[in-house]
Amino acid sequence: xxLSMPSILxxxxxxxxxxxxxxxxxxxxxxxxxVALQVVVKxxxxxxxxxxNLRGQVPLAQSLGLTVLVADTVVAxxxxxxxxxxxxxxxxxxxxxLASLRR
Amino acid sequence: xxxxxxLAGAILCAxxxxxxxxxxxxxxxxxxxxxxxxxxIYLLGAPELAVIELSVGAGLVTVLxxxxxxxxxxxxxxxxxxxxxxxxxxxxxxxLILLMMLILPGMGVRTSIPILLPFAEVLWQQRGxxxxxxxxxxxxxxxxxxxxxxxxxxxxxxxEKEVS
Numbered sequence: 606x607x608l609s610m611p612s613i614l615x616x617x618x619x620x621x622x623x624x625x626x627x628x629x630x631x632x633x634x635x636x637x638x639x640v641a642l643q644v645v646v647k648x649x650x651x652x653x654x655x656x657x658n659l660r661g662q663v664p665l666a667q668s669l670g671l672t673v674l675v676a677d678t679v680v681a682x683x684x685x686x687x688x689x690x691x692x693x694x695x696x697x698x699x700x701x702x703l704a705s706l707r708r
Numbered sequence: 709x710x711x712x713x714x715l716a717g718a719i720l721c722a723x724x725x726x727x728x729x730x731x732x733x734x735x736x737x738x739x740x741x742x743x744x745x746x747x748x749i750y751l752l753g754a755p756e757l758a759v760i761e762l763s764v765g766a767g768l769v770t771v772l773x774x775x776x777x778x779x780x781x782x783x784x785x786x787x788x789x790x791x792x793x794x795x796x797x798x799x800x801x802x803x804l805i806l807l808m809m810l811i812l813p814g815m816g817v818r819t820s821i822p823i824l825l826p827f828a829e830v831l832w833q834q835r836g837x838x839x840x841x842x843x844x845x846x847x848x849x850x851x852x853x854x855x856x857x858x859x860x861x862x863x864x865x866x867x868e869k870e871v872s
Binding site for chain 2: 615621627630631643644669677682685688693699
């Protein structure tokens, strides 16, 4: 069985998504969580462009991708601002330590 | 073939970004991932988005990460994750299988008429609401940057005076 180029790219995009998702589930540092989220969004962006390329609707894919990119950047900025404030107020970026503060 | 090599590089950079112990190194690996993803987007025929991804994803976001890490400081990272590793791997694998089951059946379907309008026309005329949303998001981002800057100012010498 031979895989076509779009299928190989799609498998790669799934792998990139998986790396980001594993990071989201596994890391404990708040800033690392944002890094993992960025990786997931990169995979989604690539999937959008690949879908546009396959369907012959690249301008539409670019337009939607631009919205995703802007939203992703804003999420990163607000997440980093929150992380900095959490570090200033509570003295840690460790999610386990932050979760134990509730009790 | 080039596309596969670039994508493999992007996956490698992303894995290093997630695995790396130091936050600054992690941010730099993420910048590498963004650059390679931008190159791949260009090769897939979306040059405008590639340029924006390169300047925003690999440039602006990396600068913001470095700035935030500088303010927050490097923290020695504790061993172990939120979930045990086997559980994290299992959940990741399960999610990927579900995604593949959703996406792969639609791979062969093709639309009848490709849209040949230029990017600017699609963005400004067909997706005008998206542009308004982007403006609102950028405004939120500016507020977020103000939050970052407020944190850096309060951690300066004035804050030390207040404490003493």
